[in-house]
Each structure stands twice: as structure tokens, then as C-alpha cells.
Amino acid sequence: MERTNFAAYDTDDLWRKDRDHYIHPWTNFATFKDRGSEVMAEAEGVYVYNSDGDRFIDGIGGLWCVNIGYGRDEMAEAIADQARRICYYSTFTNLTTPPAAELAAKLAEIAPANLNHVFYGTGGSMANDTAIRIIHFYFNRLGKPAKKKIIARVDGYHGSTYLAMSMTGVAFDHQGFDLAPGLVHHIPSPNPYRRAQGMSVDAFRDEKVADLENKILELGPENVACFIAEPIMGAGGVIVPPPGYHKRTAEVCRKYGVITISDEVVTGFGRVGHFFASEPVFDFAPDIITAAKGITSGYVPLSATLLSDEIYDVISVPQAKGALFTHGFTYSGHPVSCAAGLKNIEIIEREDICGHVREVGPYFEQRLATLLDLPIVGDVRGKGFMLCVENVADKETKALFDPGVDIGGRIARHCQARGVIVRPVAHLNVLSPPLILERGHIDTIVETLRESITAAQDDLVREGLWKG
Ligand SMILES: Cc1ncc(COP(=O)(O)O)c(C=O)c1O
Numbered sequence: 001m002e003r004t005n006f007a008a009y010d011t012d013d014l015w016r017k018d019r020d021h022y023i024h025p026w027t028n029f030a031t032f033k034d035r036g037s038e039v040m041a042e043a044e045g046v047y048v049y050n051s052d053g054d055r056f057i058d059g060i061g062g063l064w065c066v067n068i069g070y071g072r073d074e075m076a077e078a079i080a081d082q083a084r085r086i087c088y089y090s091t092f093t094n095l096t097t098p099p100a101a102e103l104a105a106k107l108a109e110i111a112p113a114n115l116n117h118v119f120y121g122t123g124g125s126m127a128n129d130t131a132i133r134i135i136h137f138y139f140n141r142l143g144k145p146a147k148k149k150i151i152a153r154v155d156g157y158h159g160s161t162y163l164a165m166s167m168t169g170v171a172f173d174h175q176g177f178d179l180a181p182g183l184v185h186h187i188p189s190p191n192p193y194r195r196a197q198g199m200s201v202d203a204f205r206d207e208k209v210a211d212l213e214n215k216i217l218e219l220g221p222e223n224v225a226c227f228i229a230e231p232i233m234g235a236g237g238v239i240v241p242p243p244g245y246h247k248r249t250a251e252v253c254r255k256y257g258v259i260t261i262s263d264e265v266v267t268g269f270g271r272v273g274h275f276f277a278s279e280p281v282f283d284f285a286p287d288i289i290t291a292a293k294g295i296t297s298g299y300v301p302l303s304a305t306l307l308s309d310e311i312y313d314v315i316s317v318p319q320a321k322g323a324l325f326t327h328g329f330t331y332s333g334h335p336v337s338c339a340a341g342l343k344n345i346e347i348i349e350r351e352d353i354c355g356h357v358r359e360v361g362p363y364f365e366q367r368l369a370t371l372l373d374l375p376i377v378g379d380v381r382g383k384g385f386m387l388c389v390e391n392v393a394d395k396e397t398k399a400l401f402d403p404g405v406d407i408g409g410r411i412a413r414h415c416q417a418r419g420v421i422v423r424p425v426a427h428l429n430v431l432s433p434p435l436i437l438e439r440g441h442i443d444t445i446v447e448t449l450r451e452s453i454t455a456a457q458d459d460l461v462r463e464g465l466w467k468g
Contacts, residue, residue: 004042009051014039043070046434046441056416059445060423064234064266064432065298068347075299075343082339091333099338106345107304112279115289117312119305120333124265124292125159127303131261131288132163133327134307135226138314149219151212151227155189155236158228158263167228170236172426185219187211190241193379193390205242213252221256231277234266237428238381238388250284262286269294270348270435272384273358287311297344302337353435357384363439367446374453387431389449393466400427405465407456414452420445
């Protein structure tokens with residue numbers, strides 16, 4: 001295949017068709033009908049190209065997912081080969097395919113100790129919905145039907161199905177939509193940057209752990225099924241909790257018989273230097289891990305809900321003679337997706353991509369931290385290849401710009417004009433590039449961000465939106 005044939009694209013035609021017929025996720029309809037969408041047409045390594053042939057460093061890995069980078073021939077071949085052998089077959093009731101079986105065993109091998117059982121889906125939201133349905137089934141089977149409530153966190157993001165969005169704790173994402181009533185209860189975000197002035201990080205951690213215990217006691221442990229948390233919050237602002245937070249919250253959950261779900265949809269598959277972050281980075285062993293995105297590096301959709309032996313042992317006892325475990329999707333264990341998952345893990349292991357992130361990640365963190373001398377950069381945070389810049393109107397008070405200023409969007413547009421894509425999330429700019437990024441790319445990203453933040457500051461002063 002000719003990799004870069006930009007003559008094949010009629011940008012205006014694509015732009016119009018897209019604007020007139022495609023309802024995009026997370027669309028700002030105030031601007032969409034005028035601006036439409038940029039058409040991203042080709043990609044290679046850490047670069048993406050729009051349909052006019054302009055090249056960008058992809059600072060966001062598609063959407064936290066293209067971990068091994070773009071344009072891998074061996075991935076394309078694994079996908080095509082599987083599509084030719086058997087493109088699809090049901091895995092309902094006593095049927096399987098070779099890649100579904102092989103990948104399940106491989107996931108059990110790379111997951112923390114007793115997470116030996118895999119349920120497949122096609123995205124992170126589905127993985128989290130599956131976790132909740134299975135936990136409810138589990139407590140029903142144990143004769144504890146009241147144990148149904150879910151504790152989640154403000155700033156947590158768990159997806160966009162009805163249930164996953166109900167667990168999501170980003171108020172901005174809830175506007176105008178409905179949520180599952182009474183099921184999910186949110187506790188405060190463990191964001192150290194926003195802790196009370198003068199409070200130590202340790203005291204802040206203790207307070208956030210106590211928030212969980214207090215919530216369990218308030219709801220009644222006999223009513224609380226699970227606690228869901230991302231090891232590092234992603235879409236809610238790349239929030240790394242204080243040291244010891246996850247270990248301590250897991251202990252609280254164990255004390256009250258509350259199941260822990262570690263949502264590793266973003267942190268999984270190398271983003272912070274390990275296949276899964278929970279145990280090696282945060283020193284806790286969840287009962288369930290949910291994974292998606294990097295599990296195939298975004299080449300095709302796939303998700304996994306990994307369950308402990310203890311949970312499996314309960315849910316796998318038949319309810320009655322002939323009764324089924326009635327959860328599942330047509331595309332659970334899709335053979336093409338599973339073949340891509342196997343090839344993806346093979347590449348990550350062969351090229352020691354986790355090792356690369358552990359080696360280069362600290363450089364990325366240090367280089368990004370140099371932006372803290374800019375007047376509007378209030379915080380730079382994250383870990384490995386999952387980082388973020390928080391822009392504020394006043395560094396002293398940490399006050400935010402008015403949302404209408406769209407500071408994150410302004411900076412992202414300046415970056416894009418300079419050949420780097422960063423993701424605006426409200427007042428933040430998020431980075432989650434392919435994990436094969438080298439130091440030279442990191443230097444370019446950081447220099448581009450510096451120029452772009454400075455340009456945005458100048459714009460705001462010129463427009464009378466900020467005093468400088
Ligand atoms: C932590 C986390 N969980 C779940 C999801 C939902 O995944 P999906 O969009 O594949 O449904 C996301 C998506 O960004 C996520 O970041």
C-alpha cells in the first residue's frame with residue numbers, strides 16, 4: 001500500500017460529509033457546525049497526517065491508546081491473517097476461537113497474581129459495565145442481594161454508557177443527560193494540587209482515605225458492593241493520588257467486604273511502564289482490573305474485565321440445572337481483536353516498551369516540569385507517558401480562567417499550528433503519546449508547548465481577558 005497518498009483525499013468533500021452526517025463524541029455544537037472536523041488520514045510511528053498531508057507529532061496517542069505507534073505492518077498482517085482464517089465466530093456457550101483462548105491465557109499470565117479469568121468486550125465503558133453486572137451477580141449468588149451500591153470518585157472517568165457515565169465523577173460530562181438514580185455515590189477527588197492550603201500531602205491522603213471509609217459506613221457496608229478507581233485519573237485531569245492512597249483504600253475495602261475495581265483502561269499496557277499499574281506502581285492488588293485502549297494499541301476495538309479466582313469461583317457455580325451466566329455481547333472475544341491483542345503484547349514484550357517508558361518517562365516528566373516558570377502554568381503532573389499541564393489564571397490562588405476563555409483549546413490550537421497535537425480538557429492540556437516516543441520528540445513537544453502557552457497568554461492580554 002502506498003503509505004502517503006494525499007492526492008486520494010478531497011478534504012472539502014470529506015469535511016462537508018462529516019459535518020452534515022456524523023455525530024461525534026463530545027461535540028461542542030456551538031462551534032462544530034462552523035469549524036467541522038480536521039480529517040486525519042494517515043499515520044506512521046509517532047506521526048499523524050491530515051488529509052492535506054500536514055504532519056503532526058501525535059501527543060495524545062489517538063486517545064490514550066496507540067501505545068505501540070502507528071503503521072505497524074505486523075499488526076496489519078495479524079489482523080488480516082485472522083480475518084482470512086475465521087473472521088468471526090460466536091463465543092457464546094461452549095464455543096471459542098484460537099485467539100480468544102490464547103489471549104485469555106496470556107492476559108492471566110501478565111495480570112497480577114490471582115486475576116486469572118477474562119471477560120471480553122469492545123471498549124472501556126463495556127468493561128466497566130461488565131464489572132458491575134458481574135459484581136451484582138456475585139453478591140446475589142452469595143445471598144447478599146442488598147450489596148449493590150457503587151462508590152466512585154469526583155474527577156474519575158469510567159466511560160459513556162448509562163452505567164459507566166453514572167460512575168464517572170466529572171460534573172461537566174453529566175450536563176443534560178440522566179444518570180442511574182441512587183446507585184453510585186461519589187467521594188472527593190484525591191487531587192493533591194487542590195488540597196487545602198498548608199495541609200501536608202500525607203494528611204491530605206489520610207483525609208481522602210477516611211472519605212471512603214466514612215462513605216461506606218454512611219451507606220452501610222451491607223449495601224456497598226464495590227469501589228471503582230483509576231490508578232491515575234485520566235480524563236478527569238491526570239491526577240496521581242498521594243503515595244499510599246490506593247494501598248490504604250484497598251485495605252478499607254477489604255475490611256468491609258467491598259470489591260475493588262482498578263480501571264486500567266488508560267494506565268494498562270505500558271503507559272506508566274508496566275502492563276498493569278496497580279501492583280507494581282501503586283502496591284495494591286485489586287479484585288478486578290478493567291482494560292481496553294492499549295490492549296490492541298487502538299488497531300481494533302477490544303476490552304477485558306479481569307476477575308480474581310475468588311470472584312470466578314462464586315460466579316461459576318451454576319444457579320440451577322441448565323441455568324446460564326447470561327451476560328455477553330456478540331463481539332465478546334472477537335477473534336480479529338484477540339489476534340491483534342496477542343500481537344500487541346508480543347510487540348510490547350519483544351521491544352521492551354514498558355522498559356522504554358520506565359527509562360524515558362522521567363525525562364518526559366522533568367522536561368514538562370520546566371514549563372512551571374510560565375505565568376499561567378499552575379501544575380505539571382502525571383507519570384510515565386501520561387502527563388498534563390494545568391493552566392490557571394492566578395498561580396497564587398489557583399483560580400481558573402472563565403470556561404468561555406477556552407484556555408486549553410487555545411493552547412491546543414497553537415500547538416497544532418506548530419505541528420504537535422495535545423489534548424485540551426477544559427483548562428488542561430493532556431499528553432498521552434505513543435510509547436515509542438524518543439527524547440528528541442519530547443524536546444519538540446515541550447518547546448512547542450512553551451511557545452504555544454506563551455502565544456495564548458499574549459492573545460489573552462491582547463483581548464483583555466487576562467492582565468498578565
Ligand atoms: C479510565 C477510563 N475508563 C473507561 C473509559 C471508557 O472507555 P471507552 O471510551 O472505550 O468506552 C475511558 C475512556 O477514555 C477511560 O479513560
